[in-house]
Amino acid sequence: MAGDWIITGGRPLQGRVEVPAAKNSVLPLLAAALLCSGPVRLQNVPRLTDVEDCLALLRGVGCTAGWQGAALVVQGQPMRTDLAPEAAGRMRASILFCAPLLARLGRVNTVLPGGCRIGARPIDLHLQGLAQMGVRQLPAAPGQLTLYAPAGLRGAEICLSFPSVGATETLLLAAATAQGQTVLHGAAKEPEIADLAAFLNACGGCVEGAGTDTIRVQGKRCLAGCTFAPVADRIIASTLACAVAAAGGRVELAGCAPGLYAPLLEILEQMGCTVERARDAAAISRFGALRGAGNVHTAPYPGLATDAAPLLAAVMLCAQGESSLQDRVFEHRFACADGFAALGANVRVAERTLYVQPAGVLHGAKLTAPDLRGGAALVIAALAARGSSRLGGVEFVRRGYADLDRLLAGLGAQIWQEIPARRGLAKKTPMKKQFCLAIGAKK
Template identity: 40%
Template sequence: MDSYHITGGEKLAGDHRLKGAKNGVLPILAATVLTGEPCEICSCPSLSDVHTMVEILRSLGCSVTWDEDNIRVDAKTVDQWEIPERLMKGMRSSVFLMGPLLARCGQVAMTQPGGCAIGDRPIDIHLSGLRMLGAEIEEDPHRIVCRARRLTGATIRMEFPSVGATENLMMAAAAACGETHIIHPAREPEIEDLQNFLNACGAQVAGAGTGEIVICGVGDRRAAGPGSGTAPLSGCVHRVIPDRIEAGTYLAAAAITGGEIRLLDSAPSQMAQTLARLKEAGCRVKVDKTSIWLTAPRRLRSVREIKTLPYPGFPTDMQSQFLSLLTLAEGESKITETIFENRFKHVDGLLRMGADVAVDGRTAHITGVAGLHGARVQAEDLRGGAALVLAGLAAEGETVVENICHIDRGYDKLEVVLNDLGAKIERI
């Protein structure tokens, strides 16, 4: 497998223009199954997860073309309702297709989704919500089959604000008959982006980003319920919102190397918690509507406590990168992970590089050290792999990060961007 070879000690400096959010483009691509006219999705990053989603859409009968950063999907000829197992195993986000396929074809079959092993991520909330919309579901440890002659609106109270479940239910309800209320949904910006896409395609969705999402299903007026094969929505052109996790990662990369960076086409309003913690660590941060400037201090300061929480709290997808950052901060810091129980796998690599980190259950206690040294480490998941790259950028000597297929799932040509900013990193 490919690996990154990093010669540390270079300060990052320069500009970087962000692309669309990984966590935004994947559900939107899944939602194109609901349409019978071409959709053009703009600002799509070239990630392995996006390539997998494109391959899944083609396996279902969609025509898909990819021109630079734009993906054009024509789902008029969808004729399959079972997702190939090899594609399901490669990406957890393949589960997003459950709601759209059920609405379009009246049935969907898939194996349990794969993805990063960062903790227990059952899809019970997805399935219980679909049942409330009228789906009949057969489930065993390996395979799930959902069927529905007709989807009917319902009031769904979510026991946990699952992002994926919220999006899946929004897509299914958009094609149902009647009105659906999702109570206590996830509030991530990517959910608002999905709402905007669905509405541009003719759906009636309101309330994304609040405590209740209301969907007036088009099933009644289109007379095209599940199993008819008729697409309930039309096409549109849509630009995906900027990737706030990519943005946070590059800001942390500049901070850990003592550099400075300007991010273009960003969305600072969606990154309040990340920017606040960078300021607490001593970074100078300036923003306008679509840009972020960061200048690192001579030495980072410790952050008393970071606790991951659903949006608008501190994002779990930024926890690993901040842990690397704080290994070089003066003083003691604490990070508590409340979302996933196995998100400290990268700590072993940091310890090999000279970090002082003690993990107690879901809490990591970090004592800042004067410097890190290069080592051979392995990426165990997407964000943990990125965190090890950040540590390598600041470490003395050479760091080799192996198993970077995980990193490719969430960063478009990471080594190219970092080299453009002044790093010395090579993909081998």
């Protein structure tokens, strides 16, 4: 089990980071690999626990899947319809593997998907859309899900009542090899949706309109494999931008177009940061005081990403003025508020909104990551605090960040992992003063 992170704040960040491929793109791409008759090679993929769980799902249905350096290679015809329950139960993205198995084998058995407890995350939109494409839900034990496509998948005209990213991805995967045309209205517009469509087209699919609210898919009998570089991770870029805003300093984020996380960068500028933009890079710096952000809210793309909400909230703790941040997607996005309070912040949560009042200098505290992005937010806040903090629950953070502690240490942060040793002792994992993360992203 991973040990706690020890973070001593007050050190500005300096350096350059190559932003890796996006977790939120890699996971649906791994599901899409089930549709392909040839090998799929995904480049520059970070080694995350969610990625490893996806590999377990692929191997569990009979595919070969593994690492070749920083690339992932998947090959093989799925032969089994049961998704590995432990891996499926740990992450939300496991639901994405259902449509490809229905397309290839006509049936899938799984447990209901897991993931962070940030609010209601129903799969009703997934199931409603699949039902229109000929999928039936069979009786199953509590917590189990069995889907069956007795006549195969067929195209349909589907209207989503909410632009759900997951439902849009599920229906794209179902439509790619379905019989006939599928038209999806009210689709999500996130960059990861466009990335999935680009992958399917590179494999021989026919997807038009991804990135708009209407997507048209002409089903193909089969898809080939391809080599593909997923889009850069705008949430990792957002995390590092917020870390600089909270701790001070200047960091260049390379390989990730600033337009992918423009709302966050604009808010940081309003709070007193300087942002230098290029086509595929941005440099964020903060050397003076931060102003309050006023009233901010998340929204589906191109609005402020819900995943960025806790990260931005951590910056608000360091401002001299008032801020409020409402998450309009998930009702329990701010479970990190207790950790903020432990650091000395003046915060309160009412329904979906976090309110922040100026509270002076933050101080070190004992913290526990409540979820993936909440854990990253506590790291950011600890970087700005006076004294040392101990963060437990880092396994949540590792679901979406590969060696975040080492990355931050390479930028000048004082952060190290305490690994439990035998006889109740603890061992410090040393960090080099200069550590360069060089896992590429799509250019």
